[in-house]
Amino acid sequence: MANETTVAEAAPAKAHGNGHENGHGHHPTGWRRWLFSTNHKDIGTMYIVLSLVAALVGGAMSFLIRLELAEPGIQYNLFWLDNEAAYLQFYNVLVTGHGFIMVFFVVMPAMIGGFGNWFVPLLIGAPDMAFPRMNNISFWLLAASLVLLLIAAFTQGGPGTGWTVYPPLSNAEFHPGAAVDLGILSLHLAGASSVLGAVNFITTIFNMRAPGLVIHRMPLFVWAILVTAFLLLLAIPVLAGALTMLLTDRNFGTAFFDAARGGDPVLWQQLFWFFGHPEVYIIIIPAFGIISQVISTFSKKPIFGYLGMAYAMVFIGFVGFIVWAHHLYTSGLDVDTRAYFVSATLIIAVPTGIKIFSWLATMWGGSIDFRTPMLFACGFIFLFVMGGVTGVALANAGMDIAFHDTYFVVAHFHYVMAIAAVFAMFAGFYYWIGKMSGRQYPRVLARVHFWMFFIGVNVVFFPQHFLGMAGMPRRIPDYPDAYAGWNYVSSVGSYLTTASTLLFFYIIWRTLRSGEKVAANQWGEGATTLEWTVDSPAPFHTHEDLPDMREKQPAE
């Protein structure tokens, strides 16, 4: 086992890894291997597959939205619906479904369930997650949740409430039928899945680190997942409470959100965003972690200002819980309340600034290999800064009057967290696919993918700043003719983005089918973390003898 404990040195012999597997020769095969899986790598793989499937659905939805918006007028001849009201409802369901699916079933499963499951144990030198059976339940709850959500979309017109599900629009009077109820149940399952996963990660990271891998030496991806797990643990129960209140409002005659009977629709907004704001950090903080690993590896330098980077994430997570009402600037909140939320929200720029500058400082003086993961990391920084500065603008309640609920906001959050997160997912995918599959991705195609996607998303979202400033509201299927120009440009961008996504799926197929075999450490001297000490593909069981990190430099 000696060589498994050695950081950043030669790969352990192939036979060695196989020996491990043979030692546990009775691990399940066929469908049992997956359905009953308690192996963090298999479960991680299932999360990634689920994310890819959901990405096809959510991506198709956004493509349909852009098709509808490509020209003024209602384009419902594109669809099988011949009744205009039904089509308008269907459009709102697309808007709703795109949000839900991308947040809960694409980004979160890929980064937390997928990369988190795969690499947290590998990075901390643990043989598996702390609660392997709970890990299995977490995944299957999420799969069930996705199925429920898709059923909801096709039940009695579907939920056309937006992912924010604001009552009264979401209550029984304005959304009769089971669609919203099914959506609520779906979110309950997804929430339960997330909370179980969070408990698992926290326990694993606190208790199962290799000897010597003290908390201040953990790789930043592990820090990111730890902070994210705490955010999930604290935010999801609030969502669950609010969802339950909405469910009883709809079905059992309570009136939590019904003003006519003493309730308050704005209460929902407070509860939803108390969850919703941390949720966007749940999405972006794992991205921070991936980007830190990638930048450090390809710059061949340890992360600059490691402690600052780690605690910036902790601080962002903390502040994330006290800024929620900046989503409610036009709900009619008291002016002093808004003044507080302006100040608190602006503060977030400080730790995020620290992160940006520390990444740049890590690259500074490095000997940078611009391979595909690094390209995506650089793209991430650009998008995150773009979305960050518009975020600073939106934080100001006085000026947010002009931006709220316009396409400017759509552009902002896609830049700063949605597309940025997807860039981090692609960076993570190209960075780790060799470790996960044992195969090299096609290098040239991967670069083509990067440039197509980078140009595509910027063509989609940059013009939306103009649309928003000119006053175009969100979530509308048709717009005054003045907005036609930039909408058309935006839609052209989405064709390119869609093409790049199809290319990505081809790249996956090519990698798995005919990619050449890669070495245990395919990135060379910059890849200093523990996952590069085990074979590629990583054997079924790893780190059964804990690597000894007592003598090593911080694994940054």
Add this chain to the structure above:
Amino acid sequence: MLRILKLIVLVPVLAALSLMLGTGDVFAAGRAEPWQMWFQPAATPVMERILEFHNLLLIIEVSIVVFVLAIMCYIIFRFNAKSNPVPSKTTHNTLLEVIWTGVPLFILIIIAIPSLKLLYYADKVQDAEMTLKVTGNQWYWNYSYPDHGGFAFDSIIVPNAELKKGQPRLLTVDNPVVLPARTNIRLLLTSADVIHNWAVPAFGVKLDTVGGRINETWVNINKEGDYYGMCSELCGVNHAFMPIHVKAVSKADFAIWVKKAKKDFADVEVPAAAKLAQADAPAVAR
């Protein structure tokens, strides 16, 4: 394909043109123009201050993006594996870290002070000369004038097929809401059903209408003219089809209009139920 090619040529030209012409009064006030890349011209003191504040912010935003991009370009050029084969081992620099924590904090304070001033200025008006009450409905607006005898009327979108020449699609309503220019007007907003949002970009006004609550804001319109807005909170299938059309007139004309409106709308008794049936049918025509 030809369209795309045209766009590749047209877009930068138009963009450059609109930037050159600046942000002034080249656009007709009150609604967006084709290829507009900027705010609609301000028609109220609040919107004027929003634009002023945004000009400050834009300088800061652009400087940050340019600064980061410049560093990245330098890094890509100078520290790629070919130019710099041996990586440095620097991982700390306390002074640098203090600077990049402190300077952003300082910039934020520069932003926060005018931001909060604007926020408090835009909130409420002390000496309102009149009040307009706005009620959101699925999917039209109801306006009432409590200081002028309390008459009320509905404002419903005009379907595309019935538009007259020059009337903008999706922005034209049967009864525009008429307001006097150069007058402090208090707006009271509420809803008869789901949450809507009464928004007119040129006024710098955007506020939810929530059933069971009354939200307050204000306008003082600089200039006579037509101003348009759209519902800005998802409110169901016809969310895109409940526009706002404000006709600002002189005080004298407003007085004349009030007299006439009192007669015209005398029998309109906040007719939510009666009008609902009419509005239930999807309001658009293609």
